[in-house]
Amino acid sequence: MKLLQITCAALFVTAGTMTVTPVFSAGNSGNTCNSGYVWDETAKKCVRKNSENEMEYRFQQGRDFANAGQYEKAIEMLQTADASDKRVLNYLGFSNRKLGRIDVGMEYYRQAMAIDPEYTLVREYYGEALLQKGDLTGALQQLATIQKLCSSRECGEYQQLSGHIANYIRDTES
Structure with missing residues (x-):
């Protein structure tokens, strides 16, 4: 279960600390992203929306x-x-x-x-x-x-x- 959580999260490292932020919900097919993110078809993952x-x-x-x-x-x-x-x-x-x-x-x-x-x-x-x-x-x-x-x-x-x-x-x- 912990492995699944890591594969469905983005890792951010700032000032020596690591924060795990979910990018999309568990059980999601991976093409619908949480607020602030958009699905990148090339990368096949949610990326920060810009x-x-x-x-x-x-x-x-x-x-x-x-x-x-x-x-x-x-x-x-x-x-x-x-x-x-x-x-x-x-x-x-x-x-x-x-x-x-x-x-x-x-x-x-x-x-x-x-x-x-x-x-x-x-x-x-x-x-x-x-x-x-x-x-x-x-x-x-x-x-x-x-x-x-x-x-x-x-x-x-x-x-x-x-x-x-x-x-x-x-x-x-x-």
């Missing part, structure tokens, strides 16, 4: 919701994350676009590209949005930029957007 950990957690949760097709939940979570994070802006754009709010999504994409013009994932999604708006030329420009940034046609974002463009051309020609 804004960087919390914002990363919120981004990851929002991204996971978006990738699962739960776009409203994604937006709700991402809106509580760091609004200056290009990844947050990208997934806000993605989720809004998937809900049919293409112009809103495109604005988030533009904000993300303003932060990092070399962020190829946002350029790929922006290219998809341009296709949804019927702007093949704009999508081709994004594809060319992605190719330049990746320096190879093996880039996943290049392959994705290239496939969407090919489908768009095929569908508009038939």
Whole structure:
């Protein structure tokens, strides 16, 4: 029992004394932490809550919701994350676009590209949005930029957007 208590606690050493502070409750699965702590998926443990950990957690949760097709939940979570994070802006754009709010999504994409013009994932999604708006030329420009940034046609974002463009051309020609 004492071993279990030690494995479920954080040890703090200050001025030669050792204090054992529980981080999460016994019997907990380990992914819900006590007040002042947040679950760190990378470390697989509760860590002292700070804004960087919390914002990363919120981004990851929002991204996971978006990738699962739960776009409203994604937006709700991402809106509580760091609004200056290009990844947050990208997934806000993605989720809004998937809900049919293409112009809103495109604005988030533009904000993300303003932060990092070399962020190829946002350029790929922006290219998809341009296709949804019927702007093949704009999508081709994004594809060319992605190719330049990746320096190879093996880039996943290049392959994705290239496939969407090919489908768009095929569908508009038939």
